[in-house]
Amino acid sequence: MLAPIVILVDADACPVKDEVFRVAARYGVKTIVVSNAYIMLPKDETIERVIVDQGLDVADDWIAERARPGVIVVTNDVPLAHRAVTAKAEAIAPNGKAFTDASIGMTLAVRDLMTDLRSAGETTGGPRPFSKADRSAFLQALDGAIVRLKRAGHPTGQPET
DSSP, rough: OOOEEEEEEEEETTTHHHHHHHHHHHOEEEEEEEEOOOOOHHHHHHHHEOOOOOSSHHHHHHHHHHOTTTTTEEEHHHHHHHHHTTTTOOETTTTTTEEEEHHHHHHHHHHHHHHHHHHOOOOOOOOOOOOHHHHHHHHHHHHHHHHHHHHOOOSSOOOOO
């Protein structure tokens, strides 16, 4: 039997927590919200709060250590997404972009290039504002990831009907 589906949310700056909770509830998927500060969560037995110590990458490390097949990592952090993909977990950005084996290398290279340009004093503009289209794309990507994992044999917390 394959491991059950679990969603790990890199929550400190995640704009789609409510969407994660809605989709996870529909499928009965356990969700673990990881942050370094208290975040209000719905009262739901399938949602767990993990507060990690303060510090650079502490939440990312906690999530990466638990990434495995059957886990969906929701993050905007490209290095964390790379660690998740390397561990054969699914990784999805809040804008719905799926990080994959095929895309993560280029995504990481572009991120590093932009970091280098900014540190050299270049104005790079930053990300575009989060939109309704991003939210919709995220909902589709998360739903699709859960369906793919179920088809691959990973169970959810919800009994099959």
